[in-house]
Amino acid sequence: xxxxxxxxxxxxxxxxxxxxxxxxxxxxxxxxxxxxxxxxxxxxxxxxxxxxxxxxxxxxxxxxxxxxxxxxxxxxxxxxxxxxxxxxxxxxxxxxxxxxxxxxxxxxxxxxxxxxxxxxxxxxxxxxxxxxxxxxxxxxxxxxxxxxxxxxxxxxxxxxxxxxxxxxxxxxxxxxxxxxxxxxxxxxxxxxxxxxxxxxxxxxxxxxxxxxxxxxxxxxxxxxxxxxxxxxxxxxxxxxxxxxxxxxxxxxxxxxxxxxxxxxxxxxxxxxxxxxxxxxxxxxxxxxxxxxxxxxxxxxxxxxxxxxxxxxxxxxxxxxxxxxxxxxxxxxxxxxxxxxxxxxxxxxxxxxxxxxxxxxxxxxxxxxxxxxxxxxxxxxxxxxxxxxxxxxxxxxxxxxxxxxxxxxxxxxxxxxxxxxxxxxxxxxxxxxxxxxxxxxxxxxxxxxxxxxxxxxxxxxxxxxxxxxxxxxxxxxxxxxxxxxxxxxxxxxxxxxxxxxxxxxxxxxxxxxxxxxxxxxxxxxxxxxxxxxxxxxxxxxxxxxx
Numbered sequence: 435x436x437x438x439x440x441x442x443x444x445x446x447x448x449x450x451x452x453x454x455x456x457x458x459x460x461x462x463x464x465x466x467x468x469x470x471x472x473x474x475x476x477x478x479x480x481x482x483x484x485x486x487x488x489x490x491x492x493x494x495x496x497x498x499x500x501x502x503x504x505x506x507x508x509x510x511x512x513x514x515x516x517x518x519x520x521x522x523x524x525x526x527x528x529x530x531x532x533x534x535x536x537x538x539x540x541x542x543x544x545x546x547x548x549x550x551x552x553x554x555x556x557x558x559x560x561x562x563x564x565x566x567x568x569x570x571x572x573x574x575x576x577x578x579x580x581x582x583x584x585x586x587x588x589x590x591x592x593x594x595x596x597x598x599x600x601x602x603x604x605x606x607x608x609x610x611x612x613x614x615x616x617x618x619x620x621x622x623x624x625x626x627x628x629x630x631x632x633x634x635x636x637x638x639x640x641x642x643x644x645x646x647x648x649x650x651x652x653x654x655x656x657x658x659x660x661x662x663x664x665x666x667x668x669x670x671x672x673x674x675x676x677x678x679x680x681x682x683x684x685x686x687x688x689x690x691x692x693x694x695x696x697x698x699x700x701x702x703x704x705x706x707x708x709x710x711x712x713x714x715x716x717x718x719x720x721x722x723x724x725x726x727x728x729x730x731x732x733x734x735x736x737x738x739x740x741x742x743x744x745x746x747x748x749x750x751x752x753x754x755x756x757x758x759x760x761x762x763x764x765x766x767x768x769x770x771x772x773x774x775x776x777x778x779x780x781x782x783x784x785x786x787x788x789x790x791x792x793x794x795x796x797x798x799x800x801x802x803x804x805x806x807x808x809x810x811x812x813x814x815x816x817x818x819x820x821x822x823x824x825x826x827x828x829x830x831x832x833x834x835x836x837x838x839x840x841x842x843x844x845x846x847x848x849x850x851x852x853x854x855x856x857x858x859x860x861x862x863x864x865x866x867x868x869x870x871x872x873x874x875x876x877x878x879x880x881x882x883x884x885x886x887x888x889x890x891x892x893x894x895x896x897x898x899x900x901x902x903x904x905x906x907x908x909x910x911x912x913x914x915x916x917x918x919x920x921x922x923x924x925x926x927x928x929x930x931x932x933x934x935x936x937x938x939x940x941x942x943x944x945x946x947x948x949x950x951x952x953x954x955x956x957x958x959x960x961x962x963x964x965x966x967x968x969x970x971x972x973x974x975x976x977x978x979x
Contacts, residue, residue, distance in 0.1 A: 462488045462578075464944050465601055465611035467585060470498030472915045472933030473617030474568045475518045479941035479971070481575030485948060487941075488609055489577055490601065492584040495827055496572070498619065500930045501565035502828025503700030506743040506751040507548060507557040508929050510862035514893035516974035518571075519934035523555035525567045530556055530746060535563075538706050538747035547743055558745050561702050561818050561826075583607060587773060591626040596909045596955075598627050612953065613944035614911045617937055620770055621835035621916030629903040629911065630838040633770045635870070635921040637690035643845040645865055646922045648691060650684040650883045656869060657882055658757035659733035662726065664880045676725050678764050679872045679880055694770065694833050695868040695884060695925075696761035699788050699826045701752035702745065702819070703812040709748070710813040711824045713796060716789040721798075723790060726880065727758040728800040738795070738808050749815055754868065757882060762787050763869050770834035781829050789825070832868060832928060839918035841899035848926050849891050856961045857895030857975040858939035858968065861927040864889030886922060893977040896927060898964065901940055902956050909955035910947075912940035935973065942967050 464480040466473050469491030480487040495501060507523070509515060515523070529535050536544075548557035572579060583603040585591075592600040592608075600610040601623065616623035621631055638647045645652070664681075667673035675681060704710050727739070741755035754761040762784050769780055795801055796810040814824025821827070846852040848865055870884025900918040903911055914936035919927055943964055947956055968975060 459608040459610060460488065462486050462609060462611045463948050464488075464613045464615065464941065465609045466490065466615045466617055467601060467623045468616060468618035468915065469493070469496040469579075469581070470617050470619060470915060470933060471500040471568070471930050472937035473498075473615070474572060474937070475934040476615050476617055476914065476937035476941040477577045478518055478571050478575045479938040480945055481572075481577045483942070483945040485945055487577050488611075489572065489579045490583050490603070490609060491579070491581045493827065494581050494821070495565060496579070496581070497565045497568045498930070499700065499828055499830060501561050501568065503561055503702050503826040504751060504830070504930060505559045505561060505564070505700075505702065505745045506753075507931060508863060509557070509931050510864060510889065511893050512550070512553070512555070512557065513979055514860040514862040514974055514977065515931045515935065516979070517935060517968075517972040518938045519931045520555055520972065522567060522571070522934065523557055523931070525571075526559045526563065527554070527556035529563060529567065530559070536747065538704070538709060538749075544746050545744065558743070558751070560745055560747060560749055580607070584774060585622055585626065587622065587626065591623065593627060596906060598908060598911055612910065612948050613956070615937070615940050615944065616911065616913045617915050619831035619834055619915060621837065621913065624837055624903070624911065624913050624916060625835060627908050627911055629907045629913070631835040631916065632838055633835055634692040634694060635690050638688035640690065641842070641844045641846070641920055643920065643922055645845055645886050645888055646690070646920055647688040648685045648883065649687070649886055650881065651687055653869065653881065653883050653885045655885050655887055656754065656756055656759070657885075658880050659730050659735050660879065662729045662733050662880045664874045664878070666722070675874070677723055678726075679874065681874045683873060684875060684881070684883070685873070692767065693870045693884070694766045695870050696754070696763045697766040697769070697784060697830050697832060698754050698760040698762065699784060700830055701750065701760070701788070701826065702815055703750045703752055704748050704815045705811045706748045709816050711816055713789070713792050713813050715793045716786045718786065719790050719793070723787065724794045724798070727791070727794065728798070730758050731800065731802055736802055736804070738805050749818070750812065760788050760791060761868055763872055763882065766832075769831065784829055785825060833921065833924055835916050836921070836924055837903065837913050837916055837918040839900055839903055841897040841918060843896060843900050843917070843919035843923040843927065845920065845922050847894055848923055850894060854895050854897035856898040858898045858901060858964070858973075859896050859932060859935035860893040860974055860977060861896055861929070861932050862893035863926050863929050865922050865926045867922065867925045886925065895975065896932075896936065898939075898943070898961060901936055902943070905955055905957040909957065912944060912956065914940040938971070939968055939973060942971065
């Protein structure tokens with residue numbers, strides 16, 4: 435009798451859950467999960483191709499890093515960017531061509547660091563401007579948007595055989611679709627759908643690369659000054675290590691590991707007193723968290739440890755620079771697989787570290803006076819990130835999960851030794867990895883490891899097969915952000931304009947499959963048909979264009 439009651443109770447619970455799902459269920463042609471710039475571009479393209487599309491974003495904001503502080507657009511060659519991505523940057527230019535855009539400085543006073551003569555687009559912008567333009571594009575394409583909806587983890591995907599049928603959110607809503615696009619920085623939908631992926635660095639021997647894996651010998655940039663002591667009490671190993679340092683030595687050159695390059699926040703600051711918020715010492719501040727910074731100054735560093743790029747209206751995009759800066763080295767390793775609560779903790783850890791860093795640089799007596807004077811002129815903007823006290827809401831997730839598909843983009847593709855025959859976009863940036871870890875070297879001093887900056891190659895094509903899974907794993911999913919690439923190749927591909935390009939290409943492929951009428955696997959799409967549509971929509975697939 436007891437077993438029967440348990441069975442009945444379980445059945446009623448399931449029926450109740452199904453009823454709740456059906457009440458909140460919605461059917462779409464294309465379900466896009468992740469309101470990053472790539473997710474917005476995918477949604478806009480699907481909408482323009484006449485499909486019913488839903489863009490689901492876990493937070494309340496759209497645009498990811500593009501609206502999250504990264505206003506100094508990184509792209510090796512602007513001519514490699516076409517389609518919806520270039521349209522976005524053209525709209526940025528159109529906005530700033532208007533006199534009403536300049537409320538904090540005259541237009542002629544802004545010295546644009548990303549401008550080239552003859553540009554039809556603008557590559558620097560304020561965060562709120564980027565988000566508004568992206569929202570306008572979604573509205574014009576009649577895209578339905580659901581913000582504040584997080585996929586259930588676990589149990590967020592309904593899958594039958596090798597096809598995703600629905601995405602379930604924590605609020606109880608169900609989004610069914612014919613095609614799905616994972617445009618998150620983390621690859622959460624992809625992972626939940628059972629698609630193969632990797633986190634961390636491959637060994638250089640796996641693909642014959644020379645820049646992957648542990649790279650202590652190449653770490654010349656953003657390096658600590660020589661002779662910085664790692665111990666809490668200088669010279670005394672028994673006192674323990676300062677925060678964030680491993681006593682593991684340089685390690686085997688080129689060896690693979692689970693580690694991920696450092697994250698930070700891209701800071702939109704201003705020196706306009708009327709628009710500047712004060713930088714206060716955060717709760718829980720500990721001087722020991724910045725002892726390495728102090729010792730690096732005392733070892734001879736004199737520069738301000740940030741890369742400040744000017745944005746319109748006396749604002750900035752501030753990024754990591756030098757040996758101790760806004761990157762929280764080691765703080766990113768668990769992000770990809772972490773649950774939502776742990777990710778929130780990791781974000782708060784990064785935020786508190788950066789808030790404490792800026793306060794320290796502006797106020798602490800162990801910081802050189804010239805540095806203090808420079809940093810104290812800047813602070814968060816009153817009119818940016820107003821729901822987060824002026825601080826960015828988006829963590830710079832430089833790399834998380836990376837899909838493993840039929841084609842894996844590698845260093846050889848970046849440098850042109852291998853060329854794919856089925857491009858869906860071009861990448862054009864240096865192979866770039868921020869530091870991954872800090873360790874004690876053979877001399878007993880602190881060193882950063884993992885930074886790689888190798889360029890000198892032209893734009894190169896990204897394979898169609900790198901943005902869709904293997905057939906046996908999923909036949910109606912596309913992954914334009916966490917695409918199939920090694921750590922070092924991803925370091926070149928992972929730029930916001932490229933995510934937009936790949937998002938548009940993914941949505942185009944999804945639309946062509948749906949419009950074919952017989953719902954084939956995404957792997958069966960005729961590439962020549964896809965290529966024709968991409969070119970018709972302004973995508974650039976070959977170099978020179």
